[in-house]
Amino acid sequence: MVIAIDGPAGAGKSTVARAVALRLGFTYLDTGAMYRSVGLRHAQAGGDAGHVAATISIEFDGERVLVDGEDVTELIRTPEASEAASHVAADPQVRKALVAEQQRIVATGDWVAEGRDIGSVVAPDAAVKVFLTADPQERARRRAAQHNLDLEEVLKDQQARDERDNTADRATLEAPKDATPVDTTGLTLDEVVEQVVTLAIEAKEIQA
Template identity: 50%
Template sequence: MTGEQEAGERRGPGERAGPIVAIDGPAGVGKTSVARAVAARLGFRYVNTGAMYRAVAYEALRRRIAPDDAPALAAIARRLAIDFREGSHGQRVLLAGEDVTEALQSPAVSEAASLVSAHPEVRQALVVLQRRLAGDGRVVVEGRDIGTVVFPDAEVKVFLTASPEERARRRYRELRAKGIEVAYEDLRAAEEARDERDRRRPHSPLRAAPDAVVIDTTERELEEVVEAVLRLCQERLRVV
């Protein structure tokens, strides 16, 4: 896939019917909770791009495809039959019609997703899908490279951060609540290793866009962060 083909899938602000809110950051900073809440308050759709990388990783693990087999992984990404459904307990992720929401949250899938996402071929394939899902705008998109690569012209860009300790604690509580047993120290070490890989990868590294507003969520409650993002949307979009 060429850069021209990839860019051809993206509509600029003047071509979209509505704005795009990009929310980026590493794991454990509250991206999903914040993005979902902001989308609900704005009446926008919500797209979780991280679930797409997890879905590719899940399918690769299921097929026993090695994480360094870029051509095979890219083939999975190009044919990814993923769908998002809103339910009474939040958004559900369906892969070829199968609900894999819980399965995508396992530590094994998280680790594999970081390795899978390092391949440019995989990222290029999923960027096209992400832009297609965003359609005409009026959408909140969360991920790790939304404001820098997927939608560099997004009207609102936010980059969330938090201390490594707080991020690991949040992730630990989340997994335990879902019945997934994991040692806190192992989880923290895995997250730090993933962050390092994501920051150092040559294609779409994890970083804040130059024009993104950085919000540290370490000592902030969810509603406080949501309100901060909504105020930014009010300033930039005049919609709240």
């Protein structure tokens, strides 16, 4: 079974996906880390981003992310890496390479996959699709608190990123038609996780 969790930056995708995977005993796939890894390598080495995406080796070892054998777990969590990820994700060749790899990964087993186009592009046949949203101010507040940044600067960057992420044929701020929308504004992590887990249990009962 695949649980696909979509939504814009700051909506809580990663935190919710990790918690849901833990609750259900599924494997968590952090697709954002893959784009961040490509962004990091492209920023370091330059060249064609599509070529980087097609040739890079990305491995998940528990909570660690390895790129060509190097532990980049901390490096890809910086605001700079986040910005680089957003830029390379606008490249169709980057998306093509990473989507193919993500589809290969989730083809077998039970996965909770999160990202900006999981339910619409990577796993359109996912048993459960959830689209997390949150008030823009709340999304920015979370990111500012997480990285100890200025709220107004985060809001400005977030708006620019949303505009960029919603172009290049991605439409990542629009929920897939068959996804369940969950507004995380004002909700606790447990409350959001419970909603997703309930959807997964219902889907399993239908499949049985």
